[in-house]
Amino acid sequence: MKIVLTEKPKNAILIEGFPGFGLVGTITTEFLIDHLKAKKIGEIVSDKISPMVAVHDSKVVDPLGIFYDNKNNIIILHALIGVNGLEWQIADSIKSLCTDLKIKEVISIEGVGSMELEEPSETKAFYYAVNGEKWEKAGLEQLKEGVVMGVTGALLLNKGIPLSCIFAETHTKLPDSRAAAKVVEVLDNYLGLKIDYKPLLKKAEEFEGKLKKLMEHSKKSVDLKKEKDLDYFG
Numbered sequence: 750m751k752i753v754l755t756e757k758p759k760n761a762i763l764i765e766g767f768p769g770f771g772l773v774g775t776i777t778t779e780f781l782i783d784h785l786k787a788k789k790i791g792e793i794v795s796d797k798i799s800p801m802v803a804v805h806d807s808k809v810v811d812p813l814g815i816f817y818d819n820k821n822n823i824i825i826l827h828a829l830i831g832v833n834g835l836e837w838q839i840a841d842s843i844k845s846l847c848t849d850l851k852i853k854e855v856i857s858i859e860g861v862g863s864m865e866l867e868e869p870s871e872t873k874a875f876y877y878a879v880n881g882e883k884w885e886k887a888g889l890e891q892l893k894e895g896v897v898m899g900v901t902g903a904l905l906l907n908k909g910i911p912l913s914c915i916f917a918e919t920h921t922k923l924p925d926s927r928a929a930a931k932v933v934e935v936l937d938n939y940l941g942l943k944i945d946y947k948p949l950l951k952k953a954e955e956f957e958g959k960l961k962k963l964m965e966h967s968k969k970s971v972d973l974k975k976e977k978d979l980d981y982f983g
Contacts, residue, residue, distance in 0.1 A: 750793065750794070750795035750797070750835070750838045750839075750841075750842055751794055751795070752791060752792075752793055752815075752842055752845065752846055752849075753791050753792055753793075753794055754791035754815065755790050755791055756790040756817060757849065757850055758790075758817055758819070758824065758850060759850055760822065760850075760852075760853055761822045761823060761824045761850060761852060761853065762821075762822065762823050762852070762853055762854050762855075762856065762940070763823075763824045763825075763826065763843070763846065763847070763850075763852045763854070763855045763856070764781065764823060764824070764825050764826070764855075764858065765778070765825075765826035765828075765843065765855065765856070765857055765858070765900070766778040766826070766827065766828065766858040767828040767831070767832060767899060767901075768828060768829070768830065768831050769859050769860055769899050769901075770859070770860035770861060770862060770919055771860035771917075771919030771923070771925035771928050771929075772860070772923075772924040772925065773858060773859065773860030773919060773925060773928045773929050773932060774828070774858040774859060774860070775828060775829060776924060776925075776926060776929035777858050777929045777932045777933060777936075778826070778827040778828075778858070779827065780929065780930075780933050780944075780946070781818075781823075781825055781933070782825055782827060784944055785820070785823065785825075786818070787816035787817055787818040787825055788816060788817060788819075789811075789814055789815070789816050789817075790815055790817045791814075791815040792811045792812075792813055792814050792815055793813040793815070793826075793839070794813075795835070795838070797835060797838075798812055798830065798832070798835070799812070799830055810829060813826070813827075813829075813830075814826075814827045814829075821940065821942060823940070824846075824850070824852070826843070829963070832899075832900065836900050836902070836903040839900050839903070840900060840903035840906075840907045840910075841907070843855065843900075843904065843910065844907055844909065844910055847909075847910055847911070852911065853911065854911045854912075854913060855910055855911060855912045855913070856914075856936070857900070857901045857904055857912060857913070857914045857915070858917075858932055859897070859899070859901050859914065859915070859916050859917070860916070860917055860918075860919045860925060860928055861875075861895060861916045861917070861918055861919070862918075862919065862920075872917060872918055872919075872927050872928050872930075872931040873890070873917075873931075874888075874889055874890075874915060874916065874917045874918070874928075874931050874932060874935050875889060875892040875895075875915075875916045875918075876889040876890070876891060876892065876913065876914060876915055877891070877892045877897075877905075877913070877914040877916070878912070878913035878914065884913065884935075884939065886938075887935050887938035887939040888934075888938055889915070889935060892914075892916055895916070897914070915932050915935055917929070917931050917932050930946050930947075933946040934946050
């Protein structure tokens with residue numbers, strides 16, 4: 750696994766989102782790339798990553814793309830595919846990126862299952878960070894109990910990363926654009942990006958439909974490969 754960069758901006762904030770519960774991280778980073786008009790400056794490549802890409806506006810979208818917003822000095826790591834089994838390697842790659850680019854802060858975005866039986870009128874979001882004062886001013890409650898898995902869990906266990914985490918509650922395993930919109934609202938308050946996230950909600954709904962189809966095709970491809978492997982070895 751290696752990082753390929755065409756530019757190396759320094760002292761930026763890195764925002765990363767992977768397709769976890771509700772696909773909140775992926776949808777949020779897609780929002781940010783589109784709204785901030787961030788340009789692609791690299792990718793994470795590995796022969797262990799599923800060889801699958803999406804095509805959007807006649808352009809190939811890499812599985813793990815790295816984008817840069819020069820105006821706000823923000824780097825966005827956008828993941829379209831799951832990385833089960835590669836969480837530690839991804840965390841190590843992010844740590845290397847932090848060292849190489851002198852990243853000021855890594856903001857990890859995750860969806861978490863809600864404990865409430867009925868869907869509330871307003872989506873809740875929580876933070877985990879060493880210094881939470883700024884996050885509380887941005888309207889977040891501190892996460893006091895919970896289990897964190899995936900890339901975010903590996904990052905929390907990987908010492909030396911200036912990490913903050915945003916957890917948005919979701920009631921569904923399907924793409925949750927409302928939870929993603931809540932994260933965008935929080936990031937807007939925290940970073941002063943001046944994002945009008947309400948119009949982005951409509952774009953999220955359009956994107957989540959495409960993303961849902963992509964994930965379905967991905968699952969079918971994996972299932973088909975397993976069937977072929979069984980036939981071959983059987």
